[in-house]
Amino acid sequence: MTGARARLLRLLLIASTCVSALLIVVFGVPQLRAYFTPRLQRAWVVSAELGDAVASSMPRETLAGTPVTLYAVVQAKPWAGEPRFYGTVSSVQIEPPGLSAPSAQPVLPWPSWAYQPEYLWFKVEPEVPFDNPDFDIDFSVADIRYRDTYTVSWGFDAGHAADVSPTGDAYPDWDVGTMRFMTRAVIRNRSGAILDRVTSPGADAVHAAALGDRPHLVSVRGGDDVFGRMQAFAGLPYVPILQKLPAAQHPASLFRGGTVLDFWIAALRAGGQDVDFTSWEELPTVAETVVADMFLARDGNYYFANDPLRAVTFDVVRPGDLLAIEDHVGVLYEDRGPGGAGDGILNRWDRLLGAYFEPLRDIALGDAFEADVTVYRLGD
Numbered sequence: 001m002t003g004a005r006a007r008l009l010r011l012l013l014i015a016s017t018c019v020s021a022l023l024i025v026v027f028g029v030p031q032l033r034a035y036f037t038p039r040l041q042r043a044w045v046v047s048a049e050l051g052d053a054v055a056s057s058m059p060r061e062t063l064a065g066t067p068v069t070l071y072a073v074v075q076a077k078p079w080a081g082e083p084r085f086y087g088t089v090s091s092v093q094i095e096p097p098g099l100s101a102p103s104a105q106p107v108l109p110w111p112s113w114a115y116q117p118e119y120l121w122f123k124v125e126p127e128v129p130f131d132n133p134d135f136d137i138d139f140s141v142a143d144i145r146y147r148d149t150y151t152v153s154w155g156f157d158a159g160h161a162a163d164v165s166p167t168g169d170a171y172p173d174w175d176v177g178t179m180r181f182m183t184r185a186v187i188r189n190r191s192g193a194i195l196d197r198v199t200s201p202g203a204d205a206v207h208a209a210a211l212g213d214r215p216h217l218v219s220v221r222g223g224d225d226v227f228g229r230m231q232a233f234a235g236l237p238y239v240p241i242l243q244k245l246p247a248a249q250h251p252a253s254l255f256r257g258g259t260v261l262d263f264w265i266a267a268l269r270a271g272g273q274d275v276d277f278t279s280w281e282e283l284p285t286v287a288e289t290v291v292a293d294m295f296l297a298r299d300g301n302y303y304f305a306n307d308p309l310r311a312v313t314f315d316v317v318r319p320g321d322l323l324a325i326e327d328h329v330g331v332l333y334e335d336r337g338p339g340g341a342g343d344g345i346l347n348r349w350d351r352l353l354g355a356y357f358e359p360l361r362d363i364a365l366g367d368a369f370e371a372d373v374t375v376y377r378l379g380d
Contacts, residue, residue, distance in 0.1 A: 034189055037114035038076035040198040041083055045181045045216035046071050046092050047162055054104045056093040059217040059255075060162075061232070064176050068162040068218060072119040072183040073107060074198060086110045088158045095212060115195060117185040118156040122148040124180035124203050124215045126237035129170035130357045131257060137242045141251045144239055146203040148182055162218045166235050172361045176222045177234030178255045180206065180215040206256065219255055226320065227333060230267035230353055233258070234360050240327075242279075250277050260354050261329045264322070268379045275379045280327045283376045290321055291375035294346075296366060300338065302346040302373070312346040312375075322376040323352065323369050330354025330368055332375075 048055040050067040062068055073087035073094075085092060091104040110116060127145035149167050154160050164179035171177075182202035187195045201208065201215045208214045222231035232255075239257035241250070252258035252266035261280060268275045278286050293305035294312050302312040314335055321332045330352040337343030348366025355361055356368065 033113070033115060034195055036079045036111075037187060037195065038078045038084075038086065038111065040074055040076050040117070040185055040187065040196045042075045043183055043185050043198045043200040044073045044092075044094060045183050045200050046073050046089070046094075047216060047218060048089065054091050054093050055089045057095075057212065057216060058093065059211075059219070061219045061221065063224070064220050064222050064228075066220075068220075070121075070160050070162050070181055070183075070216070070218075072121075072158045072185060072200075074117065074185050078111075084108055115187050115189060117158075117187050119158050120156065120184040120186065121151045121154040121160060122182040122184070122202060123151055123167060124182050124206065125149050125166060125168070125235075126257065127203075129168070129237050129359050131237050131239045132241070133357075135240055135242065139239075139241065140243065141241065141245075141249065141254065141256060142207045144207075144237065144251060144257045146180070146206045148202045164218055164220050164235060171235055171359045174231065174234050176220045176228075176231040178217065178219040178232060178236055180217050182215050217255060226264075226267045226271050227331075227353065229270050230263055230331065230360075233263040233266070236263075236359065238355055238358055238360075245277070247277060252277070259329070260331065260360060261322070263360060264329075264331050264353075265378070273379045280324060280329055283322065283324060283329075283374075283378070287322065287376035287378040289374065290317055290377050291373075294373050294375070295371040296348060296369065296373075300348045300366065302365075305372075314342075314344045314346065317346055317375055318377075320377070320379075322378060323354075323365070324374050324376060325369060325372055328354075328356050328368070330363075330365075332365075333362065336364075 044057050046055040046057045047060050047068050047070050055071050071087055071089050073085055073092050075083050076086055077083045085105055085107045087107045089107050092107050093104055124146055127147045131144050132139040164177045182200050184199040186197045189195055201213055205214050219232045222228035237257040240259055252262040265275050265277050294302045295305055297303050304310050319332050323330045333353050334351040335342030336349040338349055350365045352365055354363055354368055
């Protein structure tokens with residue numbers, strides 16, 4: 001290095017030191033730190049299963065027992081340069097992949113010298129467990145109401161295990177079901193004043209047209225059979241939709257709500273069966289009638305109405321059959337006897353997946369069906 005260049009370098013170092021000192025004197029360290037903190041533009045909730053290389057904002061359907069972690073990712077603009085993704089994952093897939101392979105976007109750690117974001121977590125839940133109580137024929141999917149519930153126990157970290165359990169008492173406490181999530185990134189200065197904040201899509205965006213504009217959805221099924229798939233609809237509201245809709249636009253297909261019959265048909269369709277969504281009034285014409293009429297006797301067993309001394313057995317009915325009393329429909333789930341083990345006889349202790357104007361749950365037959373019961377078989 002020549003003497004002239006060395007002198008120039010020293011002058012530049014002195015000048016930069018003087019400018020830095022002047023900025024500190026004029027603005028102070030807190031103001032400078034705020035000035036150089038990236039400006040928040042947008043937030044997403046993404047998730048990754050154990051072993052995933054890339055976290056994704058796409059709706060996630062997974063099997064119970066598979067660890068799934070939620071992450072908050074923000075887009076922010078540094079004081080110099082283009083907007084970037086920031087978070088605690090190394091890469092993220094934000095946009096739907098379409099027909100091409102997903103393209104992962106790099107994610108940077110938030111600058112350590114900047115004010116740090118805090119993340120508030122919310123569950124996006126149904127506002128009521130039973131919607132459309134007036135059975136309005138004009139009630140549409142977009143009328144199903146959702147709300148944001150703050151999960152104070154989750155703290156302020158950028159990640160959390162995906163917990164799909166509802167916060168309300170109207171829903172069964174299962175480790176399966178569907179939940180949507182929202183996060184809010186908040187940046188505060190040293191005195192606690194909010195400098196910046198941004199929120200990912202929440203309750204007001206559940207029905208958004210674009211997939212990327214909706215809150216992140218995680219659906220956990222109990223197994224890969226039809227009953228396991230049906231359990232993924234736990235946590236959704238009971239919603240009778242009287243309009244005829246294309247299958248892809250049905251609220252059960254969208255994991256937004258439905259009736260027990262809707263959830264059963266959606267579970268069949270997810271397994272590849274070509275079954276159309278139908279109403280309980282249409283069951284006599286679209287389903288096989290297995291038992292035309294039966295009743296629950298005092299001994300706890302079900303008997304044929306036209307042959308009251310003949311008990312209904314699992315040689316006649318089978319798991320997956322639909323029990324119905326007009327609009328009350330349940331899905332026969334498991335053979336149970338008085339002692340707990342199956343006994344081959346349809347009785348009050350057998351289990352069904354059902355609900356009557358309430359969210360899906362596992363209940364005993366005797367608590368739901370007593371007389372004038374018809375058994376249908378839908379799908380094969």
